[in-house]
Amino acid sequence: MNDPDDQRNKPADIFKVVVIYALFAATWILLSDWIVERFFHGHDTHAVMQSIKGLLFVSATSILLYYLLKRLHAGAFEQHDTARGGLFDWLHWQRYLFAFVITIVTLLIRQDIAVSFDEHPLLLLFMFPIALSAVFVGFGPGLLATALCVAGLSYFAIPPLGSLAIKESHNLIQMGFLAAGGLLVSYLSMMLHDARHRSDSERRKAEAHLTDKLRAMSLLDSIAEGSSDAIFAKDTEGRYMLCNTATARFAGKSVIEVLGNDDTVLFPPEQAAHIQLSDRQVMQDDRVITIQETLDTRDGSRSFTATKGPLHDQTGKVIGLFGISHDITALKMTEHALRHERDTTQRYLDTVQNIMLALDSEGRVSMLNRYGCELLGYRETDLLGYNWFQTCLPQPEGMQAVYPVYLQLMSGKVEAAERFENEVLCRDGSRRTISWHNGYLRNDAGNIVGTLSSGEDVTARKQAEDQLRKLSMAVEQSPESIVITNLDAEIEYVNEAFVRNTGYRREEVIGKNPRVLQSGKTTKTTYEAMWKNLTAGDTWEGELYNKRKDGSDYVEHVSISPIRESDGRITHYVAVKEDITQKQKVEAELNRLAFYDTLTGLPNRALLLERMAQMIALTRRSQHCSALISFNIDNFKTINDAGGQALGDALLQAVGQRLDAIMREGDVVARVAGDEFGILLTDLSASREEASHFTQHIAEKIHASLQLAFKVGQEPVSITACLGIALFPDGEQDAPLDVLRRVNTALHHAKSRGKDQTAFYEGALDEAAHYRFEIERDLRHALDTGELRAFLQLQVDAKGKTVGAEALIRWQHPQRGLIAPSAFIPIAEESNLIIDIGNWMLNQVCAMLARADMIGCSGRIAVNISPRHFRQSDFVDQIKQVLTSSGADPTHLTLEVTEGMLIDNLQDVVAKMVELSALGIHFSMDDFGTGYSSLSYLKQLPIHELKIDKTFVQDMTTDPNDAALVDIILSVAKHLHLKVVAEGVEAQEQADFLNQRGKVIHQGYLYSRPEPAENVLPSMWRKR
Template sequence: MPDNDHYLKQELDWLTKTHSDIILFFESGFNDGLWYWDLENPENEWMSPRFWELLGFDPKSKKHLVSEWQDLIFPEDLEKALENFNKHCADENYPYDQIVRYRHSNGSTVWVRCRGLAVRDDSGKPIRLIGAHTDLTALKEAQQAVIESEFKLRSFVNSTDDLITQVDASGNFTFLSSSCQKYFGLSAEDCLNRPALDFVHPEDRQSTHEAFTQWVASAETSFSYVNRQINVSGEVYTMLWTINAIRNDEGEIISFNGIARDVTETEQRKEILARSEALLREVESLADVGGWEVDLRDNSIYWTRQVFEIHELPVETSIASPLEMSFAINFYSQDSQAELEKAMAKLVENGENYDLELQLITAKGNNIWVRTKGRAVYEKGDIIKLTGSIQNISERKRIESHLRETQSLLKKKLSRESVEKKAALHELKLAAEVFKNSLEGIVITNTDAIIIDINQAFTDITGYSRNESIGQHTRILQSDRHDEAFYKRLWDALNSEGAWAGEIWNMRKSGEPYILRLSISAVTDTDGKATHYVAVFRDITEMKASEEHILHQATHDALTGLPNRTLLKDRLDVAFSHAKRSGNKVALLFIDLDDFKKVNDSLGHAHGDNLLRECAKRLKNILREEDTIARMGGDEFLIMMENVHSTEEVVHLSHRITQKMSESFSIGGDDIVVTSSVGIALHPQDGKDPDTLIRNADMAMYRAKQSGKNSFQLFTRSMHQEVRHKLSLENSLRKAIENNEMEVYYQPKIKTSTGKVYGLEALVRWIKPNGQIISPAEFIPLAENIGLIHPLGEQVLKKACIFTRELKQKKGYNLQMSVNLSFNQFQQSRLAESVLDIVSETKIDTHNLELEITESAIMKDIEKTINQLNNLSEAGISLAVDDFGTGYSSLSYLKELPIDVLKIDQSFIRGLPESTKDMKIVTAIQSLAKSFEMQTVAEGVETLEQYRKLKSLGCDALQGFFFSPAIQESNVIDFLNSHQP
């Protein structure tokens, strides 16, 4: 024995003869107690009190004999401990060191490391044994918690439908989430290193580039915009992007992180609104009664409500689907139809506008005259649409006919005396003026504003008949909307300039006010003196209502009628001004419905839209009259509260909102229950401008969701700190990978038939230079999001291969090393070449390497998976399906895959042996594996009962805390020495 061992041996011999205080001296060097066993004199057995306290017993109730622990240790661990004891007694170089489990007095399991040293006589015979206990329970529990956290986070990340990207400073993709397959039609691997603009719709590339460049120059941290993406199949998606700039210590941008959400439906609604507005503007520019549009791409026709009225079709059909061209043409007489078709042909061929007067037969059989105009709409030099107007000119045609008759009569009167001639000429002038403007309301007065003549349009608009009007003063038409000063200015203009034009409010005979566009001109005699006034007017009440409607649509949500973000920001600006004067606060509540997407997915968008309308009504009923509620889009609402005196007011309202919104809604016969998450921000402390206040309220809302949903959260400055923490962690992770600081831990895998270690699973760990341990649940998703999973995965694979070689060459252990591959790694086109390069570089045999990939990752791209796995299998590398049973594998595909091992997910192991359902699942997987000539490995084995049951079911191999957690590389040899294969 070495000198130190010899000295210790002498000390132990002396210890048996001295006072117990000496034992306390030795015990103070250990955390959880000493024990002593006299092999020659069993009555000298002794266990320290600290050991019994560890197991929850009163030391005074124990005799402190070694034999007492045999009733508390797990039977299989006792067997292992006795085996190691015998080996140690037989060979002083064989260490007495193992991890065993004890039953605590409360029934729980206590993990203990038990180490011992035999004291031998001169002949080498062991005569006494002294040892120490170390409590490992907390370590075991912490390791299990880390594994569970990793699983939960991985499940969450895999569920998102949003597109997550990273772009370098040159504009090329360095990372994309799996949803790029939907939006780009390519895998993430195929998109890497390609310019992001390549996937933007060609028509949006210039504007996207300009907006992006302007944002970068502004030095703002984040940026949101909407553009269209087009995939390789030609499908177009409208995406809402949120971009964040990542800068180095010098403030230079090194990359951009982006999240995109599919807002195609929302943008389509905006496009429909814009189309309606454009049509209205075209109609107004042509000064017509009704407007129409022909889309040459599908030959569909759109009519305004007035066009249906001219055709004497029911007004209700004005919102019908697009019409056919033949339907519109058939209303015209045969001659007019030919003339119109000829004009439209010229318009389509060379863009030649037309202005025609045609005869039309209405749906009720009435013959009328219409004036129709048409012009072409171009896009990139091509005619894509025809637009124009149509108006009923039957009345004008009647007046023109009457004018011709009058002119004929006047010619006969020219031969009469000069006075009669002058009178006839004057009458002709008046008649011509009236007839010229007969399509609109016309009134003729004398210089005292007494009505002397009107036309039919006047009666139609005002409600006053000819008999009721003539002889009356024009004041019968006036409303109370204008003061005396207004009318004075009007008459001053007439007297000085001989004309006046503008918009004016009048009142119909019924008392209904209406607005008209009025033009008044003086009729003068040969001396230039005014003798009459002619007023021509047009009722523009509906047009004004349309303008107000368009303005309302621009500032309000189309679905709920609530103010939109634009109007809310305007009101916030006003509220901030009021708050500055009053000293009160302005509160902003950001409300998001929890799990609203499930309603759309399960019940359809119609139910979802109706639910949003009902939510808006319920929220309005909760609020004060002076509060503003707005819809941001999707399932997000904003509430602005003015004149807030205390935070308690806002908290009280938020509590009411979460309570009321959680009550069920009755939608289409279904009872729907949704909850809401509310974020609160206060002006001025949480934001001095609308955008900042909205952003901070949004941030608080997401914190409420993270806290379990159906709750509210006040904005705090610590939320900004979390963002900074994430950026700091990202930079540290980059450096750690660059500096090769990541560590690899190894969890043993046990052959069921022999109970020996046959392999190890490599698991990456990150311990920072300052000793801080970063959970894999935190840094692995981060590495995937920022495009570092590939270099990290290569580091882990290389370290694991090097360690495999060292175990074989230096220690004689020929083990199989299992390494996990993420889905992103598996999408590399050169995966097999990359793996084989590392195998060649580290000089290990391919049969010593096993690669694991999850079942769900395999099924994401089955065709590519089969090719990748075949390449690896042909090279001699073992392949395992991790977490089998948790995905959605197709057996038809599974039989085609070169899989060697199915790893049974721990979720099916945890309930054994009590759960009959888990038992059946495990049995089924065993049968499936046997049918396909595959091996099975059960993960997460923690108890003796699970071990025995899995062994009886025929499971080939096991791993889990029952055998060992993942351990450092430096501790692997010690573990293997105690579990020699």
């Protein structure tokens, strides 16, 4: 809409323009015509001056109109808000009508008053309608007014009248000036109006944009002041440039007090430093962050979620930051309360010994307590979100039988499933029967959104009930099943006893083969014997292990007879079957009571004597030995008196279990009486010495097992025991009681030595076994206390130059003195001690090779490796670890192996040797020719040298057989390009014999005896 004041001012403005133009035009006409008439004479001169006067008039009036219209635009039209305003809001035809009317009126007025000067019409007076038309209604109407004025004046005012022709030149010139002036005024008016329109449009846009900005800023200010969140802006120094009332309220200050200050004024130093650190991070990283802060406000400690971001100037430079902090204290308190409530509920659910299960409206698991997870074998996260009926129930029962009940429950029919039983499927494939008590989960609106169920595992009860039912049927009734089959073994009849006993209905077995009852436990020979009798037409009687329909096994005493026709033809078979399952169970229980200890469940003295009698008979036939160990707990009476009988009984049970766990299958652990146990070791070696050695290993194993305290009663109980050992049979008349007497004698002898002792039955063998026992025990101690020593024996070539050495072991026993390896290595070979000794020796040799005086030498040091050590799965890793830790050069190390190692798992042996050879380690075949020699093995193995055993070397100069064997070994080595080392070279003629036959390395007393390594190493390579 147009401003009313503006509308009122328009007529006055137009009138001013018209008056000014009229006065100027009148003054110009009168004054200019007077000047022309006064000073210029002559027709031609007068015509020229009239033209000049017209040109000056057009110029002057144009300048005047431009000035007036510009002032009019800047003043009267300044507040105009429409596109054109004033007369320019007229319709198109109205504009042209205005120009036409005002021009015709001017022509009529001119005709009435006949204004002229010196008989010349005042043509320039007609610039008035042209200017009005151009200024107020536009360029087109101005042109129309110009055309009408030119045409009208030509016809009515310029002679000859009544004709458009113009004969006088000065009139023609004035008419041209009039037309040009009209065109110029019209064009200038159009340009002015277009400029005003553009200026108005841009001004309105700027005003609208400014208005929107002011409105937005007002809204933002209202929002900021009305917000409960702290809203603020800071400069790069952390000083507040802007903040709302909430910011000041949290700080306990006024807005004026906050502005211009930083956080050190508002908050404690530690909190202010934390805020400033995050502020710097925002401005340095030039990114928006959201963090949580805990600040001390006037209302106490409160938590905030703060969103901070950088502020930029027009160039993009960071000039500060903005922030919005939302108070989440109440939310935190609510979360804490909910978490506490959830934890309390979870602890309750985890202690409940029932399944607690929550399902959503789709049957998906939303909660399962710990007991349920343990029972099913899942973690809760494994099931959350999964359909319970598809995942944890056996199919198709889960979806077909149980899921519909759940749907009824979700529909509000709780009576349909408030109590319900079904099977669940555990992760391991087993099934458990669960009795459920079901309820609803509702939302705030009271709608059912899921179920909450408590489930009790009744599997054991169900199984117990099932077992009780079967046992009751077996005990209370003694039925005999009768089955009749045709010659094709198809069942044609079964009686009710069969139905009750097998669980099959008649229709389920009629026409079937009796093999439907087979459990797979009856031996093949039993069936073969049965069919052999039946096909011969005889009766068969025996026992069958069958399976009922429910999968349970049972034993039947079966008698099968052929049914014959009168002519003797067999047409059917009838089986009379008695279920003897329970009978066998009763017999087994009686046997247990008669031959087993009721406290420990171990065989008792009677069963031990029976097994000993069986073993005596067996060992006499097989010529093998057996052994009996009597085991007695030291100070058991003291333990029993102090802790009571319950503790003593628990200890005896624990000891029996531990002993039984460490024995071999076939050995017998028995409780003889009180705290005495008997251990029967069966089927030992035919050599009494080897049997003794094995028995002492078992004794040591028993002592070692007792070192771990027994967890019985309130406190752990540590015990020791004495052992007596006796081998049997000892003579043709040896009896179980004789063996028991001997072992008791040995036990008393052990007790006489003190606690934790072992004794063999008296005799020379007892002394030998005791010696081996002590050697092995002391050898373990020697490894721990550093009693072993490394010796070296040099290896030389034919010229006597040292080319290597063999590492040998000695034992510096504190009582027995220096012990040769032959006295203890065979004992260590029979246990894992040889592995520990081998690793010790490898560490010693590698340490020698890493010495500074060994660097750069080409010789090697050889180490013996036992087969037991080599067979270790990590043997290669052990070697690599020793080399790495010592820094030894593997190209100076030789491993000596024996032929016996090749018998077991050749593929594994080859793989290990190849891997070690790749490191530069050499392999030597020790004692070649004394064991399982095979040239095919030599081709497959990365062997570098052969060692001739000293038994061949000692007699090769006198015994043709040994000489021939040495020649063969040398020939083999030559063709396979292997080095040869001869052991035991003690005489010069032996050395000459070898040197005559090839290039042989010598090792023996002729050149050097084994000496301590620390004595040999300094001068070892100087002998070269």
